[in-house]
Amino acid sequence: MADRNRHVLVLGAGPGGLACAHKLVEYGYKVTVLEKESFVGGLSRTLIRGDFRFDFGGHRWFTKNKSLHDWFLRLMEGQLVEVERISRILFNGKYFDYPISIKNVLQTAGLWTSFLCVIDYGLNTLSMALKKRKIETMEDAFVSQFGRRLFDMFFRRYSEKVWGRPCSQMSSDWVSQRSKGLSIWTALTNALLKPKDKKAKTLIETFVYPRWGYQEIPETMRRVIEKAGNRVVTSAFVKKVDVSDPSKVVVTYDKDGKSETVTGDYVVSTVPLTSFLTYALEPKPPQAVLDAAKSLEFRSVITVNLMLDTPQMTKDTWIYCHDEGLGFARLHEPRNWSPDMAPKGKSSVVLEYFCTKGDEVWNKPEAEMVEWGKRDLCRLGFVKPEQILGGFTERAANAYPVYSLGYLDKLKRMRDHIEQLDRVAIVGRGGTFRYNNADHSIEMGLVTAQMINGEVTKAAVLDINTDLEYHEKDMVEAGLKDGELVRPTVTGGAAKS
Numbered sequence: 001m002a003d004r005n006r007h008v009l010v011l012g013a014g015p016g017g018l019a020c021a022h023k024l025v026e027y028g029y030k031v032t033v034l035e036k037e038s039f040v041g042g043l044s045r046t047l048i049r050g051d052f053r054f055d056f057g058g059h060r061w062f063t064k065n066k067s068l069h070d071w072f073l074r075l076m077e078g079q080l081v082e083v084e085r086i087s088r089i090l091f092n093g094k095y096f097d098y099p100i101s102i103k104n105v106l107q108t109a110g111l112w113t114s115f116l117c118v119i120d121y122g123l124n125t126l127s128m129a130l131k132k133r134k135i136e137t138m139e140d141a142f143v144s145q146f147g148r149r150l151f152d153m154f155f156r157r158y159s160e161k162v163w164g165r166p167c168s169q170m171s172s173d174w175v176s177q178r179s180k181g182l183s184i185w186t187a188l189t190n191a192l193l194k195p196k197d198k199k200a201k202t203l204i205e206t207f208v209y210p211r212w213g214y215q216e217i218p219e220t221m222r223r224v225i226e227k228a229g230n231r232v233v234t235s236a237f238v239k240k241v242d243v244s245d246p247s248k249v250v251v252t253y254d255k256d257g258k259s260e261t262v263t264g265d266y267v268v269s270t271v272p273l274t275s276f277l278t279y280a281l282e283p284k285p286p287q288a289v290l291d292a293a294k295s296l297e298f299r300s301v302i303t304v305n306l307m308l309d310t311p312q313m314t315k316d317t318w319i320y321c322h323d324e325g326l327g328f329a330r331l332h333e334p335r336n337w338s339p340d341m342a343p344k345g346k347s348s349v350v351l352e353y354f355c356t357k358g359d360e361v362w363n364k365p366e367a368e369m370v371e372w373g374k375r376d377l378c379r380l381g382f383v384k385p386e387q388i389l390g391g392f393t394e395r396a397a398n399a400y401p402v403y404s405l406g407y408l409d410k411l412k413r414m415r416d417h418i419e420q421l422d423r424v425a426i427v428g429r430g431g432t433f434r435y436n437n438a439d440h441s442i443e444m445g446l447v448t449a450q451m452i453n454g455e456v457t458k459a460a461v462l463d464i465n466t467d468l469e470y471h472e473k474d475m476v477e478a479g480l481k482d483g484e485l486v487r488p489t490v491t492g493g494a495a496k497s
């Protein structure tokens with residue numbers, strides 16, 4: 001039976017850490033959350049400039065897990081708007097619908113190119129079957145699912161912008177995690193054999209979103225945790241997690257220039273696993289584990305956030321920009337997610353530039369990044385330079401865990417080390433080095449709380465986000481009920497009270 005008098009230390013106040021703390025508080029545990037930034041939310045943060053609000057890259061809530069979705073609706077009751085999803089891919093100056101549809105490819109790319117894509121896919125499938133080729137790289141995986149021509153059109157350039165290396169140097173795991181079960185063949189058979197009920201709006205076409213920005217999700221969890229008498233300590237950089245005494249965990253952190261310690265019975269870390277092992281954990285892991293941790297990388301993101309003197313720039317939720325002449329990979333217009341993200345009569349845009357900490361892009365000063373963003377945006381032709389009112393940047397170094405070739409063996413070594421520590425659990429995107437969306441991190445946090453409470457095993461946590469089917473395919477009816485959603489006002493611009 002779990003001892004509910006125990007004190008759990010949660011490192012990091014992103015969605016994963018806060019979900020774990022939130023659930024533990026519901027069970028009656030004492031928790032202390034330590035967060036290095038001055039705000040909660042982690043990568044799921046929302047930046048505020050006057051009446052403008054910008055997510056750190058557009059964040060869509062989506063889960064195939066009905067009970068998680070119901071939990072989310074209860075948590076966010078009264079704070080959600082329903083968003084119509086319209087996403088496009090910009091490739092060689094043409095806009096294609098995303099998710100890709102056969103009809104749209106036919107219309108936009110033309111009959112001849114589409115025909116070549118299908119022939120190419122057929123030949124490729126045949127050749128792979130004859131040669132019995134193993135799928136190892138991201139390129140292999142995309143080509144086997146879509147053929148080389150479609151890979152070049154819709155996947156190669158974008159993936160290379162995001163990961164900063166050729167798809168042949170990335171593991172196929174990312175593709176199987178994101179697009180398992182989808183291929184040109186399934187798209188064709190779905191289009192031809194499964195006519196869509198036009199009246200049924202699925203969660204592919206709409207999603208729910210917190211009216212004042214995605215950070216409202218972690219903020220709501222924080223309020224519940226604190227209301228129950230627990231501490232969420234911000235600006236607290238965790239530098240040491242000492243588990244050498246088998247009866248307790250001692251965490252040391254820097255706060256306001258002073259070093260402080262807190263003692264608990266259990267620690268849940270969402271700190272990037274590579275950092276957690278190399279600088280925080282005491283006793284130090286064996287050299288082989290440290291070597292593995294040092295050799296894994298994260299990709300970084302810089303967002304350029306621009307305020308615009310136009311009521312609406314486009315109707316899009318996201319635009320994926322494959323064109324090599326444009327530095328950013330994706331943009332979103334926050335007012336299309338919730339009208340309250342921009343003041344009345346104005347709009348804004350967030351451009352995502354991928355880089356690696358310390359490289360040329362990462363080292364560019366803010367003013368230079370903003371100018372780059374302005375130039376890139378004007379090249380799309382949606383706004384003129386004089387309509388851009390100003391801008392600023394936001395950065396995250398450990399944003400995307402890189403599934404480089406051979407990463408899995410190293411990761412296993414690292415996770416095995418954690419596995420044998422009785423009082424330590426890892427959760428989250430950086431925390432487990434898994435390409436999680438926020439819903440996966442939240443689910444990991446909730447299941448970790450169940451594990452601490454003696455309801456499930458440690459293995460259940462790492463089962464999350466391992467065997468997903470294609471994100472957009474055959475969405476489950478996720479219990480979206482009328483009456484639980486606040487419909488967006490069309491005019492927008494209300495200041496948050």
Ligand SMILES: Cc1cc2nc3c(=O)[nH]c(=O)nc-3n(C[C@H](O)[C@H](O)[C@H](O)COP(=O)(O)OP(=O)(O)OC[C@H]3O[C@@H](n4cnc5c(N)ncnc54)[C@H](O)[C@@H]3O)c2cc1C
Pocket residue numbers: 011012013014015016017034035036037040041042043044056057058059060061062236237238239270271272301352399427428429430431436437438439441
């Ligand atoms: C551009 C972009 C777009 C995205 N779009 C979506 C989307 O549409 N939908 C979706 O579901 N997800 C999306 N995501 C992913 C989502 O942001 C993450 O999955 C989610 O935030 C992960 O939560 P987490 O708690 O696991 O980690 P994080 O959000 O990274 O939180 C970890 C926390 O730990 C803190 N921390 C780290 N080191 C220390 C330390 N030493 N001491 C104390 N604290 C520390 C960090 O400051 C951070 O607050 C997107 C991410 C990016 C970058």
